[in-house]
Amino acid sequence: MALLELKNVTKYYNQTIPALEDVSFSVDEGEFVSIIGPSGAGKSTLLRCINRMVEASSGEISVDGVISSSLTKKKLRALRTKIGMIFQHYNLVDRLTVIENVLHGRLGYKSTLAGILGRYSQEEKNQAFQIIKILGLEEQVYKRCDQLSGGQKQRVGIARALIQNPKIILCDEPIASLDPNAAKLIMDHLRNISTEMGITVIVNLHQVEIALKYSDRIIGVNKGKVVFDGLPCDLTAAQIQAIYGSESEDVSFDLGERHAG
Amino acid sequence: MRDDIFTKRRNDNLRFFLVLIILTVGSIIITNYDVIKGFSSIAKALIWGGSNFYPDVKSLRILPEILPKLQETILMSIAATTVASVFALFLSLAGSKTTRLNRIFSIISRGIASLFRNIPLVAWAMVLMLAFSQSPLTGYLALFFASLGFLTRAFMETIDEVGNNSIEALQATGANYFHIIFQAVLPASMPQMISWLLFMIETNIRDATLVGVLTGTGIGFSFDLYYKRFDYHAASLVVVFIVITVIFIEFVSNNIRRVIL
Numbered sequence: 001m002a003l004l005e006l007k008n009v010t011k012y013y014n015q016t017i018p019a020l021e022d023v024s025f026s027v028d029e030g031e032f033v034s035i036i037g038p039s040g041a042g043k044s045t046l047l048r049c050i051n052r053m054v055e056a057s058s059g060e061i062s063v064d065g066v067i068s069s070s071l072t073k074k075k076l077r078a079l080r081t082k083i084g085m086i087f088q089h090y091n092l093v094d095r096l097t098v099i100e101n102v103l104h105g106r107l108g109y110k111s112t113l114a115g116i117l118g119r120y121s122q123e124e125k126n127q128a129f130q131i132i133k134i135l136g137l138e139e140q141v142y143k144r145c146d147q148l149s150g151g152q153k154q155r156v157g158i159a160r161a162l163i164q165n166p167k168i169i170l171c172d173e174p175i176a177s178l179d180p181n182a183a184k185l186i187m188d189h190l191r192n193i194s195t196e197m198g199i200t201v202i203v204n205l206h207q208v209e210i211a212l213k214y215s216d217r218i219i220g221v222n223k224g225k226v227v228f229d230g231l232p233c234d235l236t237a238a239q240i241q242a243i244y245g246s247e248s249e250d251v252s253f254d255l256g257e258r259h260a261g
Numbered sequence: 262m263r264d265d266i267f268t269k270r271r272n273d274n275l276r277f278f279l280v281l282i283i284l285t286v287g288s289i290i291i292t293n294y295d296v297i298k299g300f301s302s303i304a305k306a307l308i309w310g311g312s313n314f315y316p317d318v319k320s321l322r323i324l325p326e327i328l329p330k331l332q333e334t335i336l337m338s339i340a341a342t343t344v345a346s347v348f349a350l351f352l353s354l355a356g357s358k359t360t361r362l363n364r365i366f367s368i369i370s371r372g373i374a375s376l377f378r379n380i381p382l383v384a385w386a387m388v389l390m391l392a393f394s395q396s397p398l399t400g401y402l403a404l405f406f407a408s409l410g411f412l413t414r415a416f417m418e419t420i421d422e423v424g425n426n427s428i429e430a431l432q433a434t435g436a437n438y439f440h441i442i443f444q445a446v447l448p449a450s451m452p453q454m455i456s457w458l459l460f461m462i463e464t465n466i467r468d469a470t471l472v473g474v475l476t477g478t479g480i481g482f483s484f485d486l487y488y489k490r491f492d493y494h495a496a497s498l499v500v501v502f503i504v505i506t507v508i509f510i511e512f513v514s515n516n517i518r519r520v521i522l
Binding site: 081108 | 427429430432433434437439443445448
């Protein structure tokens with residue numbers, strides 16, 4: 001059975017124009033899926049419907065066999081621990097240290113009191129150090145996050161998602177604020193997470209070339225509808241134009257490098 | 262068309278100054294204010310102050326009397342401010358757009374803050390006099406209410422400024438409301454809040470003097486007493502001590518700010 005399944009998901013922010021319309025797809029364990037499309041196509045909304053940061057107006061979303069829309073607050077929290085999330089603006093608490101921000105990923109498992117006091121077990125701390133080391137931040141562990149570069153902040157964001165022991169990681173424009181080198185590093189880490197840890201990664205992206213290079217699968221969204229769903233090697237110039245509409249007419253894409261897997 | 266914008270801007274400015282002149286001249290006529298006399302009186306006041314209102318050696322005899330009063334005033338201001346800040350913290354969490362539980366609580370706490378803030382300190386002191394007569398409690402409560410209104414507003418804006426980003430990230434990990442408050446909102450806004458608290462203590466020591474005049478307590482009462490006995494040397498010594506105290510507190514709190522911000 002698929003790890004994540006969306007059936008006819010529709011979202012209205014106002015009465016007239018749907019932000020998402022009749023979106024259906026399913027994602028398997030360990031898959032690396034990119035969602036591409038123009039600004040305002042509904043990519044962020046789609047991603048946030050999966051962990052119910054945004055409530056879908058209709059349709060059904062199931063994560064790991066659990067239908068999310070009917071969950072109570074407590075069960076929703078439990079579900080969210082299985083879904084990590086990474087943001088364009090990193091969304092860290094800048095005044096806290098790297099290790100503290102990473103351990104925030106464990107809060108979903110905590111009782112109210114333990115969470116308020118920030119009491120983490122030795123095991124959790126060890127795991128945090130291990131993840132920080134994998135992401136190459138061991139020298140920054142006790143630094144405050146406002147002293148880090150953008151690429152380092154995003155790695156802290158990834159660490160915070162990983163320590164949740166998630167089955168899925170949702171990434172909302174993870175490299176949109178980064179320079180090309182930092183962007184490549186972040187995408188390489190995300191690719192490794194998918195390949196080596198078997199965690200499903202779903203990434204919203206602006207850059208088609210990067211989607212082609214890293215993804216197992218690409219979903220193209222335009223005006224709230226899925227207009228392409230397939231392998232990177234099946235994505236043609238004409239389809240890219242369908243995804244990006246008239247905006248892409250003047251833009252030529254380099255379709256050379258594609259993910260081999 | 263471009264000329265029109267400049268003409269319009271010039272006319273707007275002209276109109277603004279015209280209104281300003283009408284208001285000034287109008288108020289001078291209505292209040293029968295003599296401009297020349299007004300300015301010449303300032304010089305006269307300065308001359309009087311220079312020849313009478315200064316501490317002399319003889320006035321030092323009152324030191325043992327005013328020092329305990331000064332201490333009482335300082336401690337009362339600090340107590341009123343710190344206790345008010347605890348209540349203000351709860352009100353601001355309930356009132357801020359990012360951390361409020363629901364709209365109704367938010368409106369109520371904003372209403373309380375605005376009520377306490379907009380009733381002048383002097384009015385609080387006079388009204389509370391009727392209930393508690395001449396006692397330190399009256400002054401304490403007057404400062405407490407005024408501080409509560411101001412600090413709630415300042416804390417609320419501090420929390421709003423911290424923004425939604427880290428709150429969203431923690432929600433996505435499955436953290437609950439109290440986790441988010443204690444692990445993201447408070448760490449991010451605490452330094453700014455402490456800075457407001459220090460500012461309020463400074464202001465309250467100044468204001469406590471005025472409240473003391475009205476309620477017959479603390480250093481304000483000493484000042485009032487000497488002043489009404491025409492003992493201007495002693496009264497000016499009291500002023501000197503208040504100024505020294507305020508400058509000292511400002512110096513201390515500036516240093517604290519430098520460390521925490």
